[in-house]
Amino acid sequence: MSRLSVKKTYKLYIGGAFPRSESGRSYPVTSAKGEFVANAARASRKDARDAVVAARKAFPGWSGATPYNRGQILYRIAEMLEGRRAQFAEELGGGKRAALEQVDATIDRLVWYAGWSDKIASVRGAANPVAGPYFNLSTPEPTGVVAVVAPADPLLGLVSVVAPVIVTGNTCVVVASEPAPLAAITLAEVLATSDLPGGVVNILTGRQAELAPWLAAHMDVNGLDLTGVADAELALSCEQAAAENLKRVARPVQEDWTADPGIGRMTRFLETKTVWHPMGV
Amino acid sequence: MTTSLADVASSEAALRAFLHGLPGVDRVGADQRAAMLGTRSIKTTAKAQAIDLAISMVDLTTLEGADTAGKVRAMCAKAVRPGGEAPSVAAVCVYPDLVAVAAEALKGTGIKVASVATGFPSGRTSLEVKVSDTALAVAAGADEIDMVIDRGAFLSGRYMKVYEEIVAVKAACGPAHLKVILETGELVTYDNVRRASWLAMLAGADFIKTSTGKVAPAATLPVTLIMLEAVRDFRDATGRQVGVKPAGGIRTTKDAIKNLVLVNETAGDDWLTPEWFRLGASSLLNDLLMQREKLATGRYAGPDYFTLD
Numbered sequence: 246m247s248r249l250s251v252k253k254t255y256k257l258y259i260g261g262a263f264p265r266s267e268s269g270r271s272y273p274v275t276s277a278k279g280e281f282v283a284n285a286a287r288a289s290r291k292d293a294r295d296a297v298v299a300a301r302k303a304f305p306g307w308s309g310a311t312p313y314n315r316g317q318i319l320y321r322i323a324e325m326l327e328g329r330r331a332q333f334a335e336e337l338g339g340g341k342r343a344a345l346e347q348v349d350a351t352i353d354r355l356v357w358y359a360g361w362s363d364k365i366a367s368v369r370g371a372a373n374p375v376a377g378p379y380f381n382l383s384t385p386e387p388t389g390v391v392a393v394v395a396p397a398d399p400l401l402g403l404v405s406v407v408a409p410v411i412v413t414g415n416t417c418v419v420v421a422s423e424p425a426p427l428a429a430i431t432l433a434e435v436l437a438t439s440d441l442p443g444g445v446v447n448i449l450t451g452r453q454a455e456l457a458p459w460l461a462a463h464m465d466v467n468g469l470d471l472t473g474v475a476d477a478e479l480a481l482s483c484e485q486a487a488a489e490n491l492k493r494v495a496r497p498v499q500e501d502w503t504a505d506p507g508i509g510r511m512t513r514f515l516e517t518k519t520v521w522h523p524m525g526v
Numbered sequence: 527m528t529t530s531l532a533d534v535a536s537s538e539a540a541l542r543a544f545l546h547g548l549p550g551v552d553r554v555g556a557d558q559r560a561a562m563l564g565t566r567s568i569k570t571t572a573k574a575q576a577i578d579l580a581i582s583m584v585d586l587t588t589l590e591g592a593d594t595a596g597k598v599r600a601m602c603a604k605a606v607r608p609g610g611e612a613p614s615v616a617a618v619c620v621y622p623d624l625v626a627v628a629a630e631a632l633k634g635t636g637i638k639v640a641s642v643a644t645g646f647p648s649g650r651t652s653l654e655v656k657v658s659d660t661a662l663a664v665a666a667g668a669d670e671i672d673m674v675i676d677r678g679a680f681l682s683g684r685y686m687k688v689y690e691e692i693v694a695v696k697a698a699c700g701p702a703h704l705k706v707i708l709e710t711g712e713l714v715t716y717d718n719v720r721r722a723s724w725l726a727m728l729a730g731a732d733f734i735k736t737s738t739g740k741v742a743p744a745a746t747l748p749v750t751l752i753m754l755e756a757v758r759d760f761r762d763a764t765g766r767q768v769g770v771k772p773a774g775g776i777r778t779t780k781d782a783i784k785n786l787v788l789v790n791e792t793a794g795d796d797w798l799t800p801e802w803f804r805l806g807a808s809s810l811l812n813d814l815l816m817q818r819e820k821l822a823t824g825r826y827a828g829p830d831y832f833t834l835d
Contacts, residue, residue, distance in 0.1 A: 294826055465828030489825065 255285045255426070257292060257450065258433035260299030261443015267291045272451070274427055276338055285426045288451040290459040293418065296447035297465055300390040300416040303444030308387045308414035316362030319412055322439040323355035329435060336428050337400060350503060351401045357506070358408040365413060365511055373519070380522040385515040387414035388493055389467030392460035394453060396473040399425035401502045403432065406472050409510035411445055415468065418447045420457060422473060426450035454479055462486040468514045470495040531764060535728055538686040545685055548724060551716035551752055560747035563791055564784045570821075573783070577818050579798070580782040581612050584814070585640055585771065585806045587619040588835070589647075589739065595627045597835065602631035604833060609815050610822070616800040617670060621646070622663040629667030640670035640705070644695055647709075647738035649674035653691060660698040670703040671695070672735060675722065677712045685725055692729035705733035705771055710749045711741035719749055723756035733769040735806065744774025745806075747784060754792040770797065773806025779817040782810060808835065 255274075256263040268289035274282050307315070326333070326348070333351075334344040369385040391410050396402035399422050410417045421429035433448050449456055453474065461469055461483035469487045474480040474497045487494050495513050534544040568576055586605045588597060598620055605615045617638035620628050625641045632639055641663040645651035651659075660671050673695050679687040696704050706726035710719050726734050734753055737744040750772045757768045770793070772785055782805055789797050797803050816827035 297826070459826065462825035463828065464826060464831060486825070490828070490830075 253283070255283055255430045255450070257286050257288055257296075258430065258437070258446070258448040259292065259296045259444075260302070260447065261437060263433070263437075264292075266451070267295070270451075274425070283427060285430070285450045288449040288456060290456065292449055292451075293456050293459050294463070296418040296449060297390060297392075297460070297463055299444035299447050300418050301465055303442055304387075304389060304416045306442055307411070307416055307445045310414070312363040312366065312414075315412060315414065316359045318440050319355055319359035319362065319408065322435060322441065323352045323359065325435045325439045326352050326355065326432075329431075333400060333428065333431065336431055347401050351404045354401065354404055354506070355408055358412045358511075361508070361511060362412050365508070365515075368508065369512060369515060369517070375521075378524045380524060381519065382522065383517050383519045385413065385512075386518050388514040388516055389415065390465065391415045391417045391468035391470060391493075391514050392457075392463070392466050393417050393419045393470040394457050394473040395419050395421050395429065396500070396502075397422045397425065397475075398502050399428040400432065402473070402500075403429055405500075405502050405506060406470060406510065407446060409506070409508075410468075410470065410514055411441075413511050413515055415514050416445045416447075418449065418460060418466070420453055420460070420473070421448055421450045423451070423453050457483050458486060461492070462489065464490050466490075466492060468493040468495075470514075471497045472500070473497070531728070535686075535689055538684075541685045541689060541725075542683065545721040545725060548717075548720055551720055553716055556716055556748045556751055560751045560788065563751075563787050564747060566784075566787045568783050568787070574818070574821050576783050576786055577779060577814050577821070578613055580779070580786060580805060581608060581811065581814050581818075582614070582616060583800045583803055583805050584615040584811050585617045585619045585773070585804045586615045586811060587739070587773070587806055587808050589619070589621060589642060593621060593624060595624065598624045598627045599631050600833075601835060602628055602637075604811070604835075605632070605637050606635050608811060609832065610818065612815060612818055615811065616804055619672065619806065622659060622666065622668075625663050625666040625668045638669040639667055640672055641666075641668040642672045642674075642707075642738075643668075644673040644691075646672070646674055646707075647740040649676055650678075653694060656691065657694055657698045660695050664698070664700055664702045668702055670705060670733075671699050672705045672707055674707045674709060674738060675726065677709055680713070680718070680722060680725075685721075688722075689725060689729045692726060692731065696730040703732040704730065705735045705769075706731040707735045707738055707773075708753075709738055709741055710736050710745075711743050716748065716752055719752050720756055723753050724760065727756070727760045727766075727768050731768060733771050733804070735771040735773055735804075737772075737774040737806075739774035739806065742775070745772035745776055747788060750785060751788055751792055754789060754797070757797070758793045767796065767802065769802040769804065771804040771806055773804075776805055776807050777809050778813050779810075782807075782814060 266286040270287040271284040272287045333348045337344040371383045373381040375381040469492045605618045617640045619640040628639045643660045643663045644656035708722040812832045819827040
């Protein structure tokens with residue numbers, strides 16, 4: 246007897262749960278050859294709003310966790326991804342070998358960022374020389390809730406923008422690649438089973454042009470990463486909207502995701518806190 | 527019915543017979559009707575109007591052991607000018623010892639000072655203490671008194687004791703309005719909510735209020751629905767209008783608007799003013815202001831730009 250095929254329903258990932266879009270809409274996703282693959286949820290601005298609420302709620306816990314603990318959790322994500330290599334490779338499509346290479350690079354990228362969790366403070370922090378009987382210490386602190394528009398590269402690009410944001414203690418709302426959102430939702434299944442607290446990463450699928458402006462204008466969002474915005478007009482208007490509450494903004498860039506990432510993506514969404522402490526007390 | 531109401535409180539037996547003679551509440555029906563009315567969609571200009579109405583109905587409340595005069599003064603300033611073009615709230619609600627502070631801060635603004643009294647929130651104290659608690663709060667400048675009923679007496683069927691307490695406290699209020707808190711979270715059944723509502727109204731309550739906010743569940747929609755039905759029926763029977771105040775657990779604009787829909791559909795728009803309907807809340811006001819901001823600017827508001835309390 247032949248089995249009925251059990252197909253996956255791709256939904257959103259908000260606050261650790263997998264809801265459908267509040268609007269009830271979806272859109273068809275096609276493979277590179279133009280064949281229908283699956284329907285993805287088409288998030289509305291209200292889903293974006295809910296995601297920001299979830300991210301804000303998760304922020305105190307995640308930013309308050311020890312860097313060591315955050316690193317462990319990122320490493321755990323890499324472990325879970327390793328166990329699903331074949332599934333991700335299949336979902337990415339294209340040549341099997343190339344797809345596996347992509348997945349491996351993604352896992353390595355996570356491990357690389359995981360290692361940075363308890364080291365970034367040493368690189369970005371400082372014991373400042375001051376002319377007085379004080380210790381003067383600067384430490385990096387997470388910015389808050391960061392809205393990320395993910396690049397077209399469905400897996401490696403996505404992880405390369407999300408991992409640096411969360412490893413330092415930010416929480417985020419991610420707008421997945423519009424033409425290739427499925428890997429992002431499968432990644433959400435990995436995140437949900439990796440001890441990552443719900444709400445630290447929230448993933449929306451749908452129209453970039455519909456979601457990005459609301460996130461850019463949202464007064465409870467502290468940072469905006471426009472890496473994946475291809476439309477220059479949209480990027481400009483988002484950047485202008487972001488100015489209202491002085492969000493930290495990362496402008497769209499074409500990046501080679503296989504290259505050494507450097508620490509720029511982590512430091513972009515960090516604040517510096519400087520404290521004066523009397524000596525000898 | 528009107529003829530019998532005069533002497534329902536003539537004896538314990540008559541009062542019990544009357545309260546138990548009230549029609550029972552259809553629990554499933556009440557839940558469903560409240561849920562159905564909660565699905566009404568209020569948008570754009572109607573929403574803007576509803577938000578401003580809700581703000582003007584808020585009893586801005588702080589009932590913490592850690593309350594200070596400074597906190598009450600800050601809250602009063604916010605009550606007068608919640609932010610932007612938003613209207614003032616209806617009243618501030620504080621513990622009796624802080625009434626003088628609030629009355630001083632609100633002098634000449636038209637905003638009422640409400641005080642909880644009678645051994646709030648449990649009400650487990652003697653009648654003498656309850657009466658003097660009330661009288662002192664009124665003397666300190668309270669315009670409204672929020673009293674709690676003796677739930678122990680009510681649940682054990684000693685309705686006359688509850689009735690006489692309300693009458694005594696009402697007498698101690700003098701010119702101040704009396705709100706009677708039923709603490710519906712402890713009354714167990716909807717039938718009891720209906721009985722307690724009638725009991726309080728018969729005893730002279732100017733307002734009936736759902737909860738202290740210290741017990742969960744507090745102001746649920748079905749309970750508010752039943753109380754609104756009670757005030758509507760009471761006015762039909764006696765001609766006297768009594769207000770309703772849901773309090774506790776109303777935190778979002780959506781909750782507030784659901785309550786307004788309930789008022790309009792149950793008691794009618796005679797009750798749709800701050801004089802007859804109040805929302806007891808603390809964190810609700812910020813959410814209303816944030817939604818107001820969203821309607822005005824077109825962008826989602828964030829709590830960083832509003833006061834903490």
